[in-house]
Amino acid sequence: MTVAYAIRALLAASHISATVNYMPHTGTNAIAVMDTGGMASDYAHGLSPAIYDNPSFQILIRNASKPAADALITSILAILDGKLNVISGQVTFIEIRQSTPAIYLGRVQTDAGETNEYSLNFNAKLRR
Amino acid sequence: MTVTLNLDGTDKLLKQFRIEKEKISDAVAKGMAKFGGEIIAESVKITPYEFGNLRRRSYVSGPEYDPDKHQYVMLVGYEKYNENFEHRYAVPVHERTYARHKPGTQAKFLEVTVKRKTGEYLNYMANILEEELKK
Numbered sequence: 001m002t003v004a005y006a007i008r009a010l011l012a013a014s015h016i017s018a019t020v021n022y023m024p025h026t027g028t029n030a031i032a033v034m035d036t037g038g039m040a041s042d043y044a045h046g047l048s049p050a051i052y053d054n055p056s057f058q059i060l061i062r063n064a065s066k067p068a069a070d071a072l073i074t075s076i077l078a079i080l081d082g083k084l085n086v087i088s089g090q091v092t093f094i095e096i097r098q099s100t101p102a103i104y105l106g107r108v109q110t111d112a113g114e115t116n117e118y119s120l121n122f123n124a125k126l127r128r
Numbered sequence: 129m130t131v132t133l134n135l136d137g138t139d140k141l142l143k144q145f146r147i148e149k150e151k152i153s154d155a156v157a158k159g160m161a162k163f164g165g166e167i168i169a170e171s172v173k174i175t176p177y178e179f180g181n182l183r184r185r186s187y188v189s190g191p192e193y194d195p196d197k198h199q200y201v202m203l204v205g206y207e208k209y210n211e212n213f214e215h216r217y218a219v220p221v222h223e224r225t226y227a228r229h230k231p232g233t234q235a236k237f238l239e240v241t242v243k244r245k246t247g248e249y250l251n252y253m254a255n256i257l258e259e260e261l262k263k
Contacts, residue, residue, distance in 0.1 A: 105220040
C-alpha cells in the first residue's frame, strides 16, 4: 500500500499543496510527496486487524527562499512528526515519525531559475 | 490464571557465557563487519553512475565498541565524513528520487538496501555465532 496520497491529503487539510510521486520542474517552489518503500509488514496472527504495514515516504521541498523553506519544514513536521492514530481517507496511521532531520540538497535549476531543495524522510505504521 | 515457568541450568548457562565472552564478542564483531560488507556490496550494484566515482566512494567502517551504550556500532555509507572530497554529491544523488537513472540503478541506493537486508540480520548473526563458537 502506498501512502503518498494519504499524506498529501493531510498536508492539504493544512493548506499545503503537494504533488504525488512527481516533482514538477516548472517554477521555483514545489512540494512533492514520494513513496519510498518501507520495511516488511508485521503479521499479528489470530488478532484483528492482522496486518500492519511499515511504509516510508519522503517529502521534497523546493523554495527560492531559505527562510520560507525553513518555515514550511517546521509546518510539515508539526503536521506529521510524532503523530499517533491519524486517519486520512481510507488510511489509518498508527504512527508517523521523521526518520532523518531535514537534509539540504543544494540548489537546482528549474525553468524559472535556481532554487533550494530539501528532503524530509518519514516512517509510518498503519493498519491495513 | 497463573502460568509458572521453571528454567533449570541458568547458572550453568551464565557461567558458560562468561567463559565464552571473548569468543562471543569477537564473533559479533566479525559478523557485523561481514554483514556491513554485504550491505555495501549490494548497495553499490544499484548506485547510479556516470564515471563510477560514487561507487568508489562507498565505505565500511568498524565495528567500534561504545562502552557507554555497551554496543557495537558499524558504519556503512558513501563519502565518509572524515575524508576530503572536492565535491560531495552522494546525498543529493541518494535523495533526488525524481531523477532518472540508468536501468538497474536508482536513488535511495543505500536506504533501500538496508531495508531489504534488515530482515536477514538476526539469522545471519545467529549463523556466524554458531560457526565461530564451534571453533
